[in-house]
Amino acid sequence: MNNVVSLPLPAAVAAARTAHPPRIALLGTGNVGGAFVARCDALRAAGVPLPAFAWLSNSRALDPCVDGVPGLALERLRAAPPHPGPWSPWVEAESLRRGDILVDASASDLVAGWHGEWLARGIHVVTANKLGAGADGERARAVARAQLEGGACYGDAATVGAGLPLLRSIRDLRAGGDRIRAIAGVLSGSLAWLFDRYDGRRPFSGFVRQARDAGYTEPDPREDLSGEDVRRKLLILARAAGIALEAREVAVESLLTPALAAASHDAVDAALGDLDAPLRARYAAACKRSAKLGFIARLQCNDDGGIRATVGPEALDGADPLAAGAGTDNRVAIWSDRYRDQPLLIQGPGAGAGVTAAALVDDLLRIVAGR
Numbered sequence: 001m002n003n004v005v006s007l008p009l010p011a012a013v014a015a016a017r018t019a020h021p022p023r024i025a026l027l028g029t030g031n032v033g034g035a036f037v038a039r040c041d042a043l044r045a046a047g048v049p050l051p052a053f054a055w056l057s058n059s060r061a062l063d064p065c066v067d068g069v070p071g072l073a074l075e076r077l078r079a080a081p082p083h084p085g086p087w088s089p090w091v092e093a094e095s096l097r098r099g100d101i102l103v104d105a106s107a108s109d110l111v112a113g114w115h116g117e118w119l120a121r122g123i124h125v126v127t128a129n130k131l132g133a134g135a136d137g138e139r140a141r142a143v144a145r146a147q148l149e150g151g152a153c154y155g156d157a158a159t160v161g162a163g164l165p166l167l168r169s170i171r172d173l174r175a176g177g178d179r180i181r182a183i184a185g186v187l188s189g190s191l192a193w194l195f196d197r198y199d200g201r202r203p204f205s206g207f208v209r210q211a212r213d214a215g216y217t218e219p220d221p222r223e224d225l226s227g228e229d230v231r232r233k234l235l236i237l238a239r240a241a242g243i244a245l246e247a248r249e250v251a252v253e254s255l256l257t258p259a260l261a262a263a264s265h266d267a268v269d270a271a272l273g274d275l276d277a278p279l280r281a282r283y284a285a286a287c288k289r290s291a292k293l294g295f296i297a298r299l300q301c302n303d304d305g306g307i308r309a310t311v312g313p314e315a316l317d318g319a320d321p322l323a324a325g326a327g328t329d330n331r332v333a334i335w336s337d338r339y340r341d342q343p344l345l346i347q348g349p350g351a352g353a354g355v356t357a358a359a360l361v362d363d364l365l366r367i368v369a370g371r
Contacts, residue, residue: 022099022124022368023054026070027089028106029077031215032128032158033058035357036105037070043361051101051368058106059087090114098122098150101367103360104129107218113139119146119154126155126363128356133239134159134232137246140239155363160187160233161330163359164348170240170334178336180241182343183299185332186322187233189351190216190224191295193328198293200283205272216328216351220268222261225275227252227295227311234297234311237332243301245309253312255279255295282313291315292323321345328352 024040026033037056044050053070056063061080063073089111093102102118104111104127112131116139119125125132133140133156147154157163170180186192190211197207208225211217217224231250238245254261257274286293294316300308316323321343325331330350333343349355 020097020099022051022101023096024051024101024103024364025054025093025096026056026103026105027058027092027111028104028108028129029056029058029074030105031353032356032360033103033105034074035353036103036360037074039354039357039361041069041071050364054095054100055092057089057092059083059108062092087111090117093118093123096121096123100124101126101364103127103364104132105357105360107131109135115154116142116146119143119152120150122150122152124153124155124367126153126158126360126367128158128360130159130229130232130236132156132159134236135247137239137244140235153363153367155360155367156236157363158356158359160236161332161346161348162189162350162352162355163362164330164332164346164350166237166330166332166346167240169344169346170237173334173336173338174240174242178338180243180334180336181301181340182335183234183237183241183297183332184322184343185237185297186294186325186330187230187237187297187332187350188224188295189328189330189349190218190221191230192325192330193351195293195295196326198279198283200280200287203273203276204279205275208272208275209269215353220265221272222256222268225255226261227254230295230297230311234299234309238299238309241299243299243307245299245307249307250309250311253310255313282315286315289315289317291317294322296322 053065055065056073058077060083061077063077065073101124106129109131112129115125115132132143160166193211193216194207198204208221212221223229231252235245260271260274263271294314296314297311321333322331325347328349328351329347331347333345335343
């Protein structure tokens with residue numbers, strides 16, 4: 001199966017296709033949304049046919065993109081004054097028709113909660129927002145049901161691995177009758193970059209600031225350091241493998257100290273120094289074992305039906321399949337009936353607005369082409 005939907009794409013596209021040409025609507029104009037618009041503009045300039053933009057929106061305003069140039073709409077939105085009331089994406093999406101493509105480049109739980117509603121209306125959803133399929137199980141099941149009801153596509157390649165063929169590979173294995181037995185991986189490009197750069201001599205907090213300023217972490221780096229982002233990604237992978245994993249079943253070891261976790265948004269930068277002593281101790285302990293530190297997600301499915309899911313820092317010896325890789329690389333090992341003794345390994349860049357936006361565009365093009 002394709003990584004865009006949970007049913008064959010041609011059938012889904014045929015069900016959602018109407019007489020009018022599809023249009024694109026973008027929710028979220030931050031780093032990823034901006035990179036998505038830039039990539040669409042570049043492809044259009046290169047002669048690649050893309051649907052027209054109906055509108056762009058962020059929590060400040062909506063721009064109907066009447067001039068047909070999303071880059072200009074993006075500039076206007078970013079300069080718009082704050083909206084006095086709450087963001088209401090469901091109102092904005094009322095203008096969309098069956099067959100249109102809504103791109104969610106936000107990190108909003110409110111927006112993700114509407115994915116199922118839009119899919120049921122036959123509106124395709126392409127998303128980098130992990131809070132659709134990576135939130136509570138009922139929401140994830142609602143998204144899956146809505147795809148069937150509305151005949152629409154759910155492009156989620158950007159939610160895990162920034163477009164690496166992780167979800168597609170897992171779904172293809174299942175479609176071929178294989179059973180996923182275990183998944184382990186470096187699923188956070190930002191944490192991969194941090195542990196790759198950290199040398200035990202310079203403060204870990206300094207590297208966190210560098211990663212944040214480079215756009216590798218969320219604007220509030222605690223989202224990454226807490227392990228919650230990795231938990232969501234593990235939930236998405238598990239559900240793609242047919243395992244009904246719930247968030248409460250994933251044991252997460254956070255890097256955050258209690259003081260850093262409780263700090264106000266304005267006090268986060270000053271509190272990052274709390275990370276330095278604990279990470280220095282972890283690094284020293286790993287060095288004594290000639291091991292490499294990594295932030296690892298693991299899912300193990302036992303023959304008796306038991307499931308063990310963990311997220312947190314680990315010291316990896318040289319023989320571990322996850323010990324290789326550098327920079328922002330995601331590296332994921334998949335064990336199945338087919339890959340029982342030696343796992344299938346998938347590796348590549350897993351952080352940054354550019355690669356995430358590219359994954360959104362890839363899913364968009366697959367939907368338009370009916371692939």
